[in-house]
Amino acid sequence: MEGIRFSVVVPVFNEEEVLPETYRRLTEVMEGLAAPYEIVFVDDGSKDQSPEILDGLARRDPRVRVIHFSRNFGHQAAITAGMDHARGEAVIVIDADLQDPPEVIPQMVAKWQEGYEVVYGKRAKREGETLFKRFTASFFYRLLRVVTEIDIPLDTGDFRLVDRKVLEVMKLLREKNRFIRGLVAWVGFRQVALEYVRHRRFAGTTKYPLRKMLKLAWDGITAFSNKPLKVAAYLGFALSFLSFIYLLVIVVSKLLGKSTVPGWASLAVINLFFSGVILIILGIMGEYLGRIYDEAKNRPLYIVDRIVESEKGNERSS
Ligand code: UDP
Ligand code: MG
Secondary structure (H helix, E strand, C coil): CCCCCEEEEEEECCCCCCHHHHHHHHHHHHHHCCCCEEEEEEECCCCCCHHHHHHHHHHHCCCEEEEEECCCCCHHHHHHHHHHHCCCCEEEECCCCCCCCHHHHHHHHHHHHHCCCEEEEEEEEECCCCHHHHHHHHHHHHHHHHHCCCCCCCCEEEEEEEEHHHHHHHCCCCCCCCCHHHHHHHHCCCEEEEEEEECCCCCCCCCCCHHHHHHHHHHHHHHHCCHHHHHHHHHHHHHHHHHHHHHHHHHHHHHCCCCCCCCHHHHHHHHHHHHHHHHHHHHHHHHHHHHHHHHHHCCCCCCEEEEECCHHHHHCCC
């Protein structure tokens, strides 16, 4: 495709502190590969100076392209847009904050040249992240493994290289509540893990508050598993069985002439317990229902405001 070998896709949301350094290190690594490449920055509705910084880079460097969203659509939407617009034979997705070291890219490329079509980064170690984040992340990836049918590798993020062939398949998957690392696992092909140490953020703070983390976690589970829906049925059977035994107990004690009048406490507890169970199950059904609604509306995954690239960039062949 237009002779570009590598596309680097970088989602950006309010990353003004890191962008110049990200650009510098990415450029250094990519130039070392001695093949035509492009860097596609996706500005996910940043409110700081990121858009201006990125446009400046694009004006100076014909290998840089910037896709500006009309508002914040989220990390997964930004990655999707970058993959949609990438022209390279291999596409590398990397966060802007330098937690995923660009210096790992040549190793990914080496695996790709060996014939692997997906090379995904596996976090051997996480530096500079809170205990809470590490614990919840590790719990989540293990839970995901238990409830989903497909084999989503443990402790992988969105730092990966995908071959053009895989990319074209990924572009066909337009589901709205996206969990891209799951989609990549789902498509198959020859995949291999590459272990790396996840560093601390170069600067700035996380753009993933708990709310967004929980949303991503729900998307991961609901997109790849219907098991939570079955919980209702399992609980229903189990509780009916227990109720039946309790019924026998009541009948027998009545026949034996034992008083059955005291017991408002047990009634209250049973009532509260069942109300809780029913509400939880309604909530789970609601999560799925909301996602079905999102699919039915079929709105685009993101809206592009403008694309910035230098004039030379349009004509160049390298
Ligand atoms: N990001 C984005 N849109 C968002 C949130 C984050 O494009 O709504 C980008 C962010 O700029 C970064 C990457 O996604 O390049 C990962 O975000 P972050 O580093 O804040 O997440 P964490 O590493 O803390 O999980
Ligand atoms: Mg980060």
